[in-house]
Amino acid sequence: MDCVTVPDAPLLSAADIRRLASELDLRPTKTLGQNFVIDPNTIRRITAASNTGTGEHVLEVGPGLGSLTLGLLDAAAAVTAVEIDPVPAGRLPATVEEFRPGAGARLAVLTADAMQVSAAELDAVRPAQAAGAPTALVANLPYNVAVPVFLHLLAELPTLEHGLIMVQEEVADRLAAPPGSKTYGVPSAKAAWYAEVRKAGTIGKNVFWPAPSIQSGLVSFTRRTPPETAADRRDVFAVVDAAFAQRRKTLRAALTTWAGSPAAAEAALRAADVDPRARGEVLGIEDFARIAAHRSDSTSNSTSNSTSEGVAP
Template sequence: MTAPDAPLLSAADIRRLASELDLRPTKTLGQNFVIDPNTIRRITAVSGTGSGEHALEVGPGLGSLTLGLLDAAEAVTAVEIDPVPAGRLARTAEEFRPGAGHRLAVVLADAMHVSAAELEAARPAAASGPPTALVANLPYNVAVPVLLHLLAELPSLEHGLVMVQEEVADRLAAGPGSKTYGVPSAKAAWYASVRKAGTIGKNVFWPAPKIQSGLVAFTRRQPPETTASRQEVFAVVDAAFAQRRKTLRAALSGWAGTPTAAEATLRAAGVDPRARGEVLGIEDFARIAAHRVDAAETPTEGAGL
């Protein structure tokens, strides 16, 4: 850890580093750099990252949040897809946090595909184990798949805080019955309890995005007890929300094989075939997947049920 009053990157520092690297933020990589130190302090505080933890950061960019995490955690692994800022990050950390080199690892990789083995191979010398906290300013265009991939790939992640587009934050934190509840909400609930933890304005970024950002906090929990695999449960979720305005009997007919098989499966799982996916929790989807009825074992449409 570092002293709480240690300097963080200012707007002038960010622009200086970008100029030095001839770096122009791109929409393709979702690059919006935080230029407000108080926002960094807020994120690290709300994340609850402790002094003995190994934090995982995605998309560190020029290092604003990285420095804040080095102040809060024992060690930080930063995953960056752009080789230009990735190549500068360790030097920036050493300039602002002298002697912290053994507490930081920079992994040049796509966070949507990075593996636990890659992260383990790059583990900082000061880290006693794999990452336990995820704290990141996620690129808007891939925020949900990155979060779900990391939760699946790294069971060591116990909690975290991610900054995403506010609309995405609302979707991730939504519960059954909400207008914003959908595939991201249900799949995130498989891994963790999720809640919205605040809103971030546009002017703390460079360049400033057109929309506000939201903070999403999560705490790992055990997935529902089920005989179905995660992939099987997620297939039900995808099918249910692909046609969210239809009843589950209709929406799941393709997944089950026939409308009759879908109804038989739903009744076996104790779910009303006339309900819609937006009212079901992840436990309900898990029961449906576990009680799947073979279409060959059900009467053809119009001949039964």
């Protein structure tokens, strides 16, 4: 179902945002990461960069007072907005009706924590005009929970094919970092399990109310098939966590606890064709997947070697 609003329809201005906040007696809080976009051109830029199709069902996290929601309703067939704060969540349908009369059937609002939300909960509130589960994620994510929310949604909703998120610029750099770069780490590796991720731009501080102390970054992603491996995602992510918990140590040392012993760690690394003297920052997600797949083999080999040397298993 194509969207029915015109692309140049008015978006929320700074005056609109402040009026709505005043009506609700809403004071933005750092705890909830509430920084509302007050610049219509920024909303147009985000919407355009998201490459949202006119027939898509978009998932938005943290809609706040509705700045981005209106832009997404202009671009997509339907929007499901997840908002943790019941005050703006309760006002959002009325705001949409005020600025986009008749578009209410294409919007669903779920008052929930995006870090905990399930596919079943989202399906239960699906907009009347949504053909299926969300296929795109477009969101201004709260800085303090951006990475866990992003990874949770990618895991929970395999229907998400692509999207664009706005996060703290430093987080954007980390999510999009390739192996070998200084900013590559746990977020980069785990995001790569699900998607091809790239930085899509920078957003200044003055387009928000209240203005944050740092710039924001746009991160674009396209779903990819996870690496082929005998290990499951949790096992692979355990290797990633262990490798970066002691970033400056060699993998043989960093993975000792994970594998059970230094010898077992080295056996797993060599079986995965990874240099035990390397560090986690040079490995791609495919490398971590291979290491995880060889953990049980390395443990068995280590135990056999210990037994043959007269050491109790």
